[in-house]
Amino acid sequence: MAKLTQLIDNEVFRAYATYMTIVLLKMMLMSFITAYFRIRRKAFANPEDVVSFGKGESAKKYLRTDVDVERVRRGHLNDLENIVPFLGIGLLYALSGPELSTALLHFRIFAGARILHTIAYLTPLPQPGRGLSWAVGCVVTFSMAYKVLKTGLYL
């Protein structure tokens, strides 16, 4: 840790960095799963993606939507909608001086909830599995937002 600037030479910030990176890598995984299903199901969105399947009508039939591709894409968008708030509010929370154990609890539950959300979405697990994992992530983010506003509110 010698090279880290002073700011992040503290354990709460390192924990934030670790879990934020894990969650963002998990989100990037969705792109690869989308690509996998697009290729396996031969369901593409752009004409230039299907030229290798032949010319004209024979290739055009692969320009279509597929239920599993769309499912992965919805999971990816839900990640964006929930991980962006965590990225911003989590950073401010990490800088607001929380107890290390409290911060770890927040980060771990959030990361776990988002990983469960993806599993629940892609399996798919019966509801309320996906709904609950989404809600838990929201509650963690709200709790961090409360701490940020309580510590540093400046309107």
Added chain:
Amino acid sequence: MAKLTQLIDNEVFRAYATYMTIVLLKMMLMSFITAYFRIRRKAFANPEDVVSFGKGESAKKYLRTDVDVERVRRGHLNDLENIVPFLGIGLLYALSGPELSTALLHFRIFAGARILHTIAYLTPLPQPGRGLSWAVGCVVTFSMAYKVLKTGLYL
């Protein structure tokens, strides 16, 4: 503020933290409004979300799009497209040493514009209400980007 690390123990950063948190919470609200309309209009995207409505065809009819659900989702996506640049550029701007009054002006106008954008989208208000509120948010972000590049450009 005693527990804040030195970095953010300054008023500009606290203002950024406050308005960023408000804007991100507003964005998260869109998920709840989407869920509200999905349940009220019985318009869902996933088969596992409609099993409680019965089996087979009787439940399948609720797998559909609804104009109001799609409207909220477009508003949510527009939030993502505009709040992500504010998250990144705003953070760098807050660290670039602006005057407190100038920074507050930027943050307040941006937050107000995004809240108006949501109201204009969901009511819906006649154009150019929504278009103008979107454009004002862009102008604020461009102004902050100019300050960041002027202060710290390093290509």
Added chain:
Amino acid sequence: MAKLTQLIDNEVFRAYATYMTIVLLKMMLMSFITAYFRIRRKAFANPEDVVSFGKGESAKKYLRTDVDVERVRRGHLNDLENIVPFLGIGLLYALSGPELSTALLHFRIFAGARILHTIAYLTPLPQPGRGLSWAVGCVVTFSMAYKVLKTGLYL
């Protein structure tokens, strides 16, 4: 640079600030390109956007999707999916004490790859142009994530 707080008074952080701002501005450009195609192709998503074209059925025909509008929107969403991880992981990477030359290499390649991705998507260029530019951006982000986790892992 006199007014910059100590934290970002270093060249790696200034490089991050510069390239992050450039990439976010490029992403915002997608909104303007979408608006341009919506107006030029008369393809809108909201009833309130088409009232200036007349009342009733004569305006309703402009509530439609257009292949080029959808293409720009897919490019915009792909930007979000890839620039959000760069925003978060890049910030942590910049704070993890990399060599300036290594950091510049990462930031420049990422920014170049995303600009090429947009050109490849909008032209459109034949594959694998778009696929490769997307993959290069991913590899850069993975490399930065590896450095962040190696330097500051705290589970």
